[in-house]
Amino acid sequence: MTGLVVCAAVLAAATVFGVWHRRADGRLKKVDGSGGERLLGAAELGRALGERATLVQFSSAYCQQCRATRRVLAELAGTSEGVARVELDVEDRLELVRELNILRTPTVLVLDRAGRIVGRAAGRPDRAALLATLDERLP
Numbered sequence: 583m584t585g586l587v588v589c590a591a592v593l594a595a596a597t598v599f600g601v602w603h604r605r606a607d608g609r610l611k612k613v614d615g616s617g618g619e620r621l622l623g624a625a626e627l628g629r630a631l632g633e634r635a636t637l638v639q640f641s642s643a644y645c646q647q648c649r650a651t652r653r654v655l656a657e658l659a660g661t662s663e664g665v666a667r668v669e670l671d672v673e674d675r676l677e678l679v680r681e682l683n684i685l686r687t688p689t690v691l692v693l694d695r696a697g698r699i700v701g702r703a704a705g706r707p708d709r710a711a712l713l714a715t716l717d718e719r720l721p
Contacts, residue, residue, distance in 0.1 A: 631666060701715045
């Protein structure tokens with residue numbers, strides 16, 4: 583009987599974790615840009631910031647979701663005026679990854695024109711949420 587109770591508890595915990603993970607994966611969290619947080623510039627990103635916004639993707643060689651994220655960000659940068667896209671390999675930028683607390687790939691940061699982080703998504707972000715962030719948070 584004890585084994586059955588333990589099995590049921592493990593299944594319930596795994597189900598709760600799975601539902602939570604699926605709902606949180608790729609969710610774009612808005613970041614309040616008034617806290618004096620770290621700015622990212624062209625020197626750290628390896629290219630100039632976009633006139634309006636910059637989409638920064640942290641990727642790794644073994645990441646399967648990174649390819650789909652790369653396509654979404656490239657499409658957004660190609661169709662949205664003043665939006666640039668930068669992809670950084672986590673293995674090449676370990677110091678920056680640690681400083682920004684990047685825990686998984688892909689992680690996408692949305693930067694305003696000054697390099698301030700205004701949005702962040704861990705996992706493959708939703709295209710509509712990215713567009714909404716670009717439209718409502720950035721001039």
